[in-house]
Amino acid sequence: MQIIKLYQIDAFADKLFSGNPAAVCILNSWLEDKLMQSIANENNLSETAFVVQNGKIFEIRWFTPTMEVELCGHATLAAAYVIFNILNYQGTVIKLHSHISGMLSVMKKRDMLFLDFPTDNIKTVENLYKTIEKCIGVKPIAVFKGNVDYVAVIENETALKTLAPDLSAIAKLDSRGLIVTAKGDAVDFVSRYFGPQCGINEDPVTGSAHTSLLPIWSKKLRKNKLIAQQLSKRGGELVCELKDDRCIISGKAQLYLAGEIYLN
Numbered sequence: 249m250q251i252i253k254l255y256q257i258d259a260f261a262d263k264l265f266s267g268n269p270a271a272v273c274i275l276n277s278w279l280e281d282k283l284m285q286s287i288a289n290e291n292n293l294s295e296t297a298f299v300v301q302n303g304k305i306f307e308i309r310w311f312t313p314t315m316e317v318e319l320c321g322h323a324t325l326a327a328a329y330v331i332f333n334i335l336n337y338q339g340t341v342i343k344l345h346s347h348i349s350g351m352l353s354v355m356k357k358r359d360m361l362f363l364d365f366p367t368d369n370i371k372t373v374e375n376l377y378k379t380i381e382k383c384i385g386v387k388p389i390a391v392f393k394g395n396v397d398y399v400a401v402i403e404n405e406t407a408l409k410t411l412a413p414d415l416s417a418i419a420k421l422d423s424r425g426l427i428v429t430a431k432g433d434a435v436d437f438v439s440r441y442f443g444p445q446c447g448i449n450e451d452p453v454t455g456s457a458h459t460s461l462l463p464i465w466s467k468k469l470r471k472n473k474l475i476a477q478q479l480s481k482r483g484g485e486l487v488c489e490l491k492d493d494r495c496i497i498s499g500k501a502q503l504y505l506a507g508e509i510y511l512n
Contacts, residue, residue: 249510249511249512250510250511251508251509251510251511252273252274252275252287252508252509252511253273253274253506253507253508254271254272254273254291254506254507254508254509255271255272255274255326255330255334255503255505255506255507256269256270256271256272256293256503256504256505256506257269257270257271257272257325257326257329257330257501257502257503257504258501258502258504259321259322259323259325259326259329259453259455259499259501260322260325260453260455260478260484260485260486260499260500260501261484261499261500261501261502262500262502263502264502264504265482266482266483266484267322267452267453267482267483267484267499267501267502268294268322268451268452268453268454268482268484269293269294269452269504270293270294270295270296270297270320270322270323270325270326270327271288271291271293271295271296271297271323271326272296272297272299272323272326272327272329272330273287273296273297273298273299273509274299274330274335275298275299275300276300277300278298278300278307279298281316283511284296284298284309284311284316285311285314285315285316287311287509288311288312288313289313289314291313292313293313294312294313294322294447294448294451294452295310295311295312295317295320295322295323296310296311296323297309297310297320297323297324297326297327298310298311299327299330299331299344302345304343305343305344305345306327306331306342306343306344306345307344307345307346307347308324308327308344308345308346308352309346309347310323310324312443312446312447312448313447313448314446314447315446315447317396317424317446317456318346318348318349318395318396319346319348319349319365319396319456319459320455320456321363321365321454321455321456321457321458321459321497322452322453322454322455324344324352324354324363324455325354325361325363325455325499325501326501327344328342328344328354328356328361328363328501329361329501329503332356332361333503334503334506340355340356340357341353341354341355341356342354342355342356349365349366350366352364352365359500360498360499360500361498361499361500361501362496362497362498363455363495363496363497363498364494364495364496365455365456365459365494365495365497366459366493366494366495367459367462367463367490367492367493367494367495368394368395368459368460368463369394369395370392370393370394370399370460370463370464371392371393371394372390372391372392373391373392373393373398374391376391376398377391379417379421380398380400380426382414382417383400383413383414383417383418383421383426384400384402384411384413384414384426384428385411385412385413385414386402386403386407386411387402388400388401388402389401389402389403392460392464393423394459394460396423396424396425397423397424397425397426397427397441397457397460398421398423398425398426398427399426399427399428399429399460399461399464400426400427400428400429401429401430401464402428402429402430403430404430404431404433405430405431405432405433405438405479407430408428408429408430408438408439408440408479409479411428411440413426413428413442413450415442415444415449416444418442418443418444418445419444419445420445421445423445424443424445424446425441425442425443425444425445425446425448425451426441426442426443427439427440427441427454427457427460427461428440428441428442429461429464429465431465431468431469432475432476432477434477435474435475435476435477435485436465436469436471436474436475436476437461437465437469437474437476438476438477438478438479439454439457439458439461439476439477439478439479440478440479440480441454441457441478441480450480450481451478451480452478452480452481452482452483452484453478453480453482453483453484453486453499454478455486455497455499457478458476458486458488458495458497459495459497461476461488462474462488462490462495462497463490466490472489472490472491473487473488473489473490474488474489474490475487475488476488484499485499486498486499487499
């Protein structure tokens with residue numbers, strides 16, 4: 249019987265039952281893709297991170313309940329929390345390698361974790377305004393496409409809070425999901441993330457989405473350091489900084505549970 253250590257972490261959270269929960273599985277070597285997908289589906293969280301240590305570098309992969317994704321912020325934050333606080337990693341910076349997204353890093357300063365991710369490649373989209381309006385029920389004022397997600401900018405925070413998306417329409421988009429964003433009332437910008445096409449109707453806090461949002465709002469607001477909130481039911485606050493082609497996204501994390509998976 250094979251036993252796998254499993255941890256559930258609330259990421260981008262300064263207290264339990266907030267932020268975005270992610271599962272972290274610590275492996276001695278990689279499992280078959282089908283088995284990792286089954287574990288992620290069984291965990292039934294928006295993301296499960298699988299981690300294998302390879303010398304001084306940790307290899308990482310992320311799975312939703314239905315598919316592998318190329319980048320996940322909150323599950324990377326959760327994995328870093330486990331490596332620092334449970335595996336007792338000695339050092340202040342963890343190097344993580346994704347076979348899809350390349351080299352990533354997470355730095356620790358006291359109880360704050362700083363993700364260092366590549367900035368998304370954002371392009372303006374002109375021909376999807378009516379399609380996006382059907383998806384979210386309000387007319388966007390701008391539409392963008394990144395590497396994996398569409399981004400719709402709408403008029404204000406109130407409209408974002410009251411948004412009632414058509415998930416079946418969003419699921420038909422040729423993307424991982426749809427980010428809807430607006431200028432914030434008390435913070436620089438706010439957002440919500442919908443990804444029914446990858447098994448996530450609404451994600452509580454989406455770190456990777458902010459690699460798309462940062463270049464948009466940094467240009468609009470003419471500043472590189474921004475405070476963001478994701479307006480899901482659980483909610484979460486992110487401190488973000490745009491550094492050329494890198495996004496620094498920081499937050500805290502909390503351990504919710506530790507357990508074991510038993511594989512016959």
